[in-house]
Structures are given as structure tokens and as C-alpha cells.
Amino acid sequence: MNKILEVRGLSKIYGPGCPQCLESTGPEADTNLCPHCGSVVAIHDVSFDLFEGEILGVMGESGSGKSTVVKTLYFDQAPSSGEAIFFDNDRQYDLFSLNAAQQRWLRNHRFGMVYQNPNLGLNFNISAGGNIAERLLMSDLMDYGAIRERAKALLARTEVLLSRVDDLPKHFSGGMQQRVQIAKALATQPPLLFLDEVTTGLDLSVQARILDLILEIQQELKTAMVVVTHDLGVIRLLTGRAIVMKYGRVIETGLTDQILEDPQHAYTQRLVASAL
Amino acid sequence: MNAMSHNQAGNAYNFGFLDEYAKKEVRRAILKAIAIPGYQVPYASREMPMGRGFGTGGLQLTLSLIGPNEVVKVIDQGSDDSVNAVNLRRFIEMTCPGVSTTTATAECTLIQSRHRIPELPLTARQILVLQVPYPDPLVVVEPSEDKRKTMHGEADYSRLLVKLYEDIVKFGEITISHRYPTRINGHYVIDPSPIPRWDVPKLNDSAALILFGAGREKKIYAVPPHTKAEPLAFSDVPFRVEDFRDEQGRRRACARCGCVDSFLDEFVTDSGSKTYQCSDSDWCDMQLSKARQTQGEPA
Ligand SMILES: Nc1ncnc2c1ncn2[C@@H]1O[C@H](COP(=O)(O)OP(=O)(O)OP(=O)(O)O)[C@@H](O)[C@H]1O
Ligand SMILES: [Mg+2]
Ligand SMILES: [Zn+2]
Ligand SMILES: [Zn+2]
Numbered sequence: 001m002n003k004i005l006e007v008r009g010l011s012k013i014y015g016p017g018c019p020q021c022l023e024s025t026g027p028e029a030d031t032n033l034c035p036h037c038g039s040v041v042a043i044h045d046v047s048f049d050l051f052e053g054e055i056l057g058v059m060g061e062s063g064s065g066k067s068t069v070v071k072t073l074y075f076d077q078a079p080s081s082g083e084a085i086f087f088d089n090d091r092q093y094d095l096f097s098l099n100a101a102q103q104r105w106l107r108n109h110r111f112g113m114v115y116q117n118p119n120l121g122l123n124f125n126i127s128a129g130g131n132i133a134e135r136l137l138m139s140d141l142m143d144y145g146a147i148r149e150r151a152k153a154l155l156a157r158t159e160v161l162l163s164r165v166d167d168l169p170k171h172f173s174g175g176m177q178q179r180v181q182i183a184k185a186l187a188t189q190p191p192l193l194f195l196d197e198v199t200t201g202l203d204l205s206v207q208a209r210i211l212d213l214i215l216e217i218q219q220e221l222k223t224a225m226v227v228v229t230h231d232l233g234v235i236r237l238l239t240g241r242a243i244v245m246k247y248g249r250v251i252e253t254g255l256t257d258q259i260l261e262d263p264q265h266a267y268t269q270r271l272v273a274s275a276l
Numbered sequence: 277m278n279a280m281s282h283n284q285a286g287n288a289y290n291f292g293f294l295d296e297y298a299k300k301e302v303r304r305a306i307l308k309a310i311a312i313p314g315y316q317v318p319y320a321s322r323e324m325p326m327g328r329g330f331g332t333g334g335l336q337l338t339l340s341l342i343g344p345n346e347v348v349k350v351i352d353q354g355s356d357d358s359v360n361a362v363n364l365r366r367f368i369e370m371t372c373p374g375v376s377t378t379t380a381t382a383e384c385t386l387i388q389s390r391h392r393i394p395e396l397p398l399t400a401r402q403i404l405v406l407q408v409p410y411p412d413p414l415v416v417v418e419p420s421e422d423k424r425k426t427m428h429g430e431a432d433y434s435r436l437l438v439k440l441y442e443d444i445v446k447f448g449e450i451t452i453s454h455r456y457p458t459r460i461n462g463h464y465v466i467d468p469s470p471i472p473r474w475d476v477p478k479l480n481d482s483a484a485l486i487l488f489g490a491g492r493e494k495k496i497y498a499v500p501p502h503t504k505a506e507p508l509a510f511s512d513v514p515f516r517v518e519d520f521r522d523e524q525g526r527r528r529a530c531a532r533c534g535c536v537d538s539f540l541d542e543f544v545t546d547s548g549s550k551t552y553q554c555s556d557s558d559w560c561d562m563q564l565s566k567a568r569q570t571q572g573e574p575a
Binding site: 144146 | 432446
């Protein structure tokens with residue numbers, strides 16, 4: 001299997017930072033807030049690999065740094081340090097040494113993101129079809145008819161009623177908004193997709209159907225995904241491997257089955273036990 | 277040469293009203309705008325003795341460019357005789373002694389205009405200055421100027437194109453009538469000022485230098501001579517100019533001069549019917565005198 005993403009030593013500190021930040025935060029210190037300088041060590045020294053067509057889970061409690069991991073990789077935020085290499089067919093990109101325009105190009109053409117808050121992933125003032133069109137236009141497709149056909153096909157694929165293609169997503173249900181986000185993310189057929197708590201807050205039946213959709217897409221398109229969630233059910237259903245985070249650090253990593261059956265770290269044991 | 281030497285005795289103003297330093301600054305901005313076609317160059321817009329929004333941005337360009345042998349034409353809504361055009365022309369005559377003004381497009385060397393580009397093709401010895409109320413075409417999709425700058429830098433106009441997409445979805449066609457977003461030299465997209473779509477093709481490969489001045493927003497930009505200017509559109513929904521055909525599909529003619537290939541203004545007559553006339557008054561006069569000449573000649 002080909003590697004698609006290699007992340008090494010990824011760190012993000014919010015605040016000025018000081019020499020004691022790292023030793024004063026993390027699972028042992030039981031905080032991510034440096035008592036000396038007040039900075040938040042959102043993530044520190046996060047490393048993992050992702051392979052073609054694989055779904056990797058990022059789990060952990062609220063504030064453990066899960067979203068920060070995908071936000072830095074999707075260029076929503078610059079990391080404080082660390083490296084990430086994206087392997088795209090026979091090319092490779094050192095993500096954090098690219099300039100802004102190159103990063104934007106990758107974001108628009110080769111990556112996709114689905115946010116927990118649809119407000120971040122969608123423009124609520126333009127139609128569902130327009131949202132997808134925007135992404136296609138970013139990748140320089142300039143034929144109106146082709147854009148329209150592609151938008152409709154994507155919405156059909158994500159099971160959004162075609163009669164709603166020209167409606168504003170702010171009038172959609174939460175589940176429908178996530179479907180539009182997924183359709184938008186898939187528009188350019190990216191080999192790498194980031195999903196951040198995409199089913200959090202939705203009804204259980206709606207959740208189940210969206211998770212099914214994600215699995216189908218992964219099987220159809222062989223898209224590699226990083227799935228962020230605090231929901232062990234989502235981790236169990238979607239992911240083959242997972243990393244467990246606490247106070248910004250990775251405390252456990254391995255095959256999802258093994259982590260859930262036989263967690264090594266005491267924290268993971270408590271997490272799994274409480275979910276049973 | 278001493279800048280004040282243009283001054284006539286008793287004239288309280290410097291030639292061209294602005295001081296030489298202000299003119300130099302505007303000229304520097306103009307040179308930069310020419311060097312980077314379509315890029316909005318900031319400049320320190322001066323207070324003028326008229327409200328902003330009355331063409332002060334364009335006027336500062338005009339006053340900085342005027343030389344002693346200039347022949348200046350001022351257009352507003354296509355006409356040389358509207359109040360605004362007359363006021364600006366008077367101001368130029370008053371502050372630029374020795375400069376002559378004209379209404380004839382063929383005779384002028386410098387044109388300051390609002391809302392129209394003359395129908396008569398401009399030449400390499402002419403400069404057109406257009407007054408612009410809102411210089412940035414991205415302002416409709418992005419409120420933050422910082423973000424707009426980045427978008428311009430990266431030629432990221434996808435959100436403008438989405439507007440066109442939504443227009444076609446809603447109305448079956450692109451409905452933008454004025455200020456049609458136009459890509460200059462393959463990169464920057466400009467707001468070409470409130471000219472109608474009819475005039476947008478005149479920006480492309482123009483023999484004359486075309487300058488845009490926004491006084492309130494303090495920006496100058498340019499379409500240099502013989503530069504590519506492409507209105508944004510889709511490959512299968514091309515840009516179209518206004519359609520002046522009547523219900524029977526015939527091209528409407530100017531009621532005054534009979535011209536069938538000019539931009540027409542619509543008027544409602546006293547009897548309530550509609551009538552059409554060239555918006556470019558100098559063009560209309562030219563066609564009228566041509567028609568009279570040919571009528572006067574034996575067949
Ligand atoms: N812009 C910011 N400025 C300061 N601190 C921030 C910022 N964004 C996130 N943080 C902090 O970084 C830490 C990690 O945040 P992150 O959003 O990555 O956590 P998470 O694991 O995704 O949590 P949740 O499950 O609640 O979404 C938190 O303590 C958060 O308060
Ligand atoms: Mg989060
Ligand atoms: Zn610190
Ligand atoms: Zn006429």
C-alpha cells in the first residue's frame with residue numbers, strides 16, 4: 001500500500017510559549033495550559049502515517065487537540081513546528097514549506113474537509129449547487145453545463161433531493177447540510193479527506209445513514225480519510241487504525257480493533273470502559 | 277521648468293489646481309498601474325473643491341495628466357452637456373489656462389468620462405480616464421480588504437464566478453448590466469466602472485491608454501494599450517452585450533440620427549410610447565451630419 005500522508009512532530013501552541021511549556025503540559029501534567037506563560041499547547045509532537053484508501057481515526061476528549069491536527073493539515077491554521085509530506089501519485093509536497101498559493105491549490109484540488117459546523121464548510125448565502133460550483137470553479141472548470149451536471153450528480157450521490165439544488169443550505173436540516181458538505185468536499189475527487197465530528201449533534205438515525213455514506217464513498221473512490229471524533233461508535237464503524245489523544249499528545253496508536261479490545265494506556269481503558 | 281510658470285497673472289491656483297507634489301504622486305501611481313495591468317494602486321487622494329462621488333478620483337488623474345497643449349473632453353452619461361460634465365469642464369478650463377476643451381471625440385487628446393466609453397474607436401494619441409465609485413469587484417463577495425488583496429494576488433475569483441453561476445440558475449442568463457467584472461491581461465479582475473456591457477469589449481486591445489480613478493477609495497488602475505480584457509463568463513455561456521432588437525427581431529435605430537450600431541438610451545415620449553436615442557451625444561451628432569451630407573449629395 002502506498003503512503004499518502006506522513007506527519008512528523010506536528011505541534012501547535014496558542015500564545016507566546018516559554019521554555020517550560022512542554023514539560024508543564026500533557027497527560028502527566030493533566031493540562032494543556034502552561035502555568036508559566038498561559039499558552040495553550042493544543043498539540044505537541046503528533047506523528048502518524050496514512051495510506052491510500054485508509055481511514056484513520058483521531059479520538060480523545062474535548063480539548064485534546066483533535067481538530068487542531070486536521071486544521072493544520074488543511075491549512076486552516078499554521079502549525080508551530082513539525083512536518084507533513086503529502087504523496088500525490090508520483091509527486092510529493094512538503095506541506096508547511098509551500099507558499100500560500102500552493103497551499104490553496106492543494107486545498108482546492110487534492111484535499112477535502114467536512115466540518116462539524118456546516119457554517120465553516122458551506123457558504124450559507126449561496127445555493128447548495130453554488131457551493132459545489134464554487135469548488136469546481138476553483139479547480140478551473142469553466143463550463144456552466146458541466147458544472148451544473150457535476151453538482152447534481154454529487155448531490156444525488158450524497159442523497160440530497162435534486163429539487164433542492166438551488167435552495168440555500170441555511171434552510172436545510174443538519175443532516176442535509178452535512179451531505180452537502182460531503183458533496184462539496186468530494187467535488188474534485190480528492191485523494192485525501194478530513195472529517196471533523198461530521199455526525200456530532202445529529203439524530204442517531206441520521207448519523208447512521210451519513211456514516212454509511214462515508215463508508216460507501218471510501219469503498220467506491222478509495223479516498224483516504226482522517227476522521228476526528230470523540231464518539232467510539234464512529235471510530236469502531238469507520239476506522240481501521242486510530243490514534244488516541246490527551247492534552248495535545250498522542251498516548252496510544254494502533255489498529256482500531258486492538259485499541260478497543262485491549263487498550264494499553266490507562267486513559268484509553270477508562271475511555272473504552274465508559275463507552276460500553 | 278518651473279511649475280508655476282504656467283500660471284497666469286492673478287490666478288490663485290497652481291496650473292491643474294493640484295500642487296506639483298500631488299500631481300507627481302498621482303503620476304507615480306499611474307505608472308505603477310500601467311506596469312501591473314488591472315492592479316489597484318493606492319494613492320493619497322486629495323480633497324477637491326467638490327464632493328467625492330462627483331468624479332474627484334477621475335479629476336485628479338485628469339489634472340495630473342493635462343499638459344499645456346491638451347484638448348480635453350468631459351462626458352457624463354454619454355453626454356457632454358449634462359450638469360456634471362459641464363461643471364467638471366468649467367473647473368478644468370478655470371484651473372488649466374491654455375488648455376482647450378471640446379465635445380468632439382475625434383479631436384480630443386484626453387477624455388474624462390463617467391458611465392460610457394465613446395462609440396468612436398479611440399486612438400493611440402488619446403487617454404481615457406474613467407471615474408470609478410467602487411474599484412474592487414470582490415467587495416460583493418468578501419468584506420475584508422486584506423482577504424481581497426490575497427484573492428487578487430492569487431487570482432482567486434471563484435466566488436465571483438459563483439455569482440455568475442447563481443445568476444444563470446435564477447434568470448437563465450448573466451444579468452449584470454454595469455460594472456461587469458473583467459479580467460485584465462489574464463490575471464487581475466477589475467470593476468470597469470459603471471459602463472454598460474456594451475462598452476466592455478472596447479477595453480480589449482484598446483489603442484488608447486485607459487485609466488480608472490476612485491477618489492473615495494483612493495485607488496488607481498489601468499488597462500494599458502493593446503492589453504487583453506476578458507469579461508468573466510463560462511465557456512458555454514459567453515459574455516453578451518445589450519440586445520437592442522425589437523419584438524420583430526429588428527435592430528432598433530436611434531430616433532434622432534438613425535444609427536443602428538450604437539448604445540441606445542430609452543425615453544418615454546409624452547404620448548407614453550418608447551423611443552430610443554444614441555447615448556453618446558457626440559456620436560449622434562456625427563451620424564446626423566454624415567446623413568445630412570449624403571442626403572445633400574445627388575444620388
Ligand atoms: N484559536 C485558538 N486560540 C486559543 N486556543 C485555542 C484555539 N483553538 C483551539 N484552542 C485550544 O486548543 C485546544 C485544542 O483544541 P481542539 O479544538 O483541537 O480540541 P478538540 O480535541 O477538537 O476538542 P473538541 O472535541 O471540543 O472539538 C483546546 O484547549 C482549545 O481551547
Ligand atoms: Mg474539535
Ligand atoms: Zn509556557
Ligand atoms: Zn443617434
